Amino acid sequence: MDTLVIKCGGSIINELSESFFTSIKELQSRGYQIVFVHGGGPDINSMLEKFEIEPVFEDGLRKTTTDVLEVVELMLAGKSNRCLVHKLEEHGIKAVGLNGSDGGILTGEFIDKEKLGAVGEIHQVDTELLELFFDKGFCPVLTPISSTEDGNKLNVNADMAAGSVAKALSAAMCLFVTDVKGVMKNHQVIEKLTESETQDLITDGSIYGGMIPKVKTALSVLNKGVEEVMIVSGKEIFYEDGQFIGTKFLQKEGVFK
Numbered sequence: 683m684d685t686l687v688i689k690c691g692g693s694i695i696n697e698l699s700e701s702f703f704t705s706i707k708e709l710q711s712r713g714y715q716i717v718f719v720h721g722g723g724p725d726i727n728s729m730l731e732k733f734e735i736e737p738v739f740e741d742g743l744r745k746t747t748t749d750v751l752e753v754v755e756l757m758l759a760g761k762s763n764r765c766l767v768h769k770l771e772e773h774g775i776k777a778v779g780l781n782g783s784d785g786g787i788l789t790g791e792f793i794d795k796e797k798l799g800a801v802g803e804i805h806q807v808d809t810e811l812l813e814l815f816f817d818k819g820f821c822p823v824l825t826p827i828s829s830t831e832d833g834n835k836l837n838v839n840a841d842m843a844a845g846s847v848a849k850a851l852s853a854a855m856c857l858f859v860t861d862v863k864g865v866m867k868n869h870q871v872i873e874k875l876t877e878s879e880t881q882d883l884i885t886d887g888s889i890y891g892g893m894i895p896k897v898k899t900a901l902s903v904l905n906k907g908v909e910e911v912m913i914v915s916g917k918e919i920f921y922e923d924g925q926f927i928g929t930k931f932l933q934k935e936g937v938f939k
């Protein structure tokens with residue numbers, strides 16, 4: 683069965699359109715097994731504000747002190763995950779919410795403890811556990827929280843976590859669902875992007891903030907056995923007549939699928 687990894691932005695969980703759920707059901711009926719990985723940026727920021735902690739980002743990655751990590755896990759696992767699972771269930775999509783670190787699904791390492799604190803990258807994904815849920819007809823819904831071999835919790839950028847899951851499952855497709863229609867330049871969605879075009883857009887500042895880890899992950903999974911990678915909107919129709927609408931990443935310069 684083909685696997686679809688859907689990364690749902692924290693920016694969009696509360697605003698997912700009806701057509702999002704219709705598309706998910708259509709994709710399931712076309713034979714895709716689906717795993718969700720989600721972020722929780724706005725939920726995390728609003729709780730940090732209550733604790734009077736200022737969010738700090740480095741190239742789109744959230745600097746994660748011990749206090750921040752506690753809030754990150756609280757909001758991802760206790761709020762964003764609950765919300766997404768609930769919405770899926772409400773629409774008749776069987777879903778089970780899990781913290782990424784549960785059962786050792788996502789194992790990782792610190793990226794740069796000094797500069798970023800407890801920010802991690804995934805080194806291993808236990809796909810066996812995910813397959814178990816697929817076999818029973820459930821969509822696993824994962825937070826991007828991971829843990830090190832020796833049990834330290836890590837805050838992983840949700841785009842990067844989704845990319846690792848997609849690679850580990852050799853997914854047919856990895857979709858990044860966010861609050862914009864795709865990668866934009868001068869208010870226009872760019873339909874197809876190569877690696878060098880993407881790099882140019884980062885250099886000229888057209889791609890910034892949270893879009894940086896998203897496009898970097900998109901390109902890195904494409905070269906690692908994932909057939910198709912797209913950034914699409916969760917607010918608008920992203921799947922119609924078997925076609926996806928958004929920004930598609932291309933494996934090689936000039937190769938149009």
Ligand SMILES: Nc1ncnc2c1ncn2[C@@H]1O[C@H](COP(=O)(O)OP(=O)(O)OP(=O)(O)O)[C@@H](O)[C@H]1O
Nearest residue numbers: 691692693721722723860865866888889890892893
């Ligand atoms: N060239 C670009 N085109 C479109 N959006 C861009 C671009 N450059 C930066 N962005 C910003 O990236 C944002 C999407 O990334 P962001 O990290 O905020 O959301 P997310 O990844 O969907 O949510 P979360 O981080 O909570 O999982 C957009 O809302 C937009 O502000």
Ligand SMILES: [Mg+2]
Nearest residue numbers: 691721841892
């Ligand atoms: Mg993001």
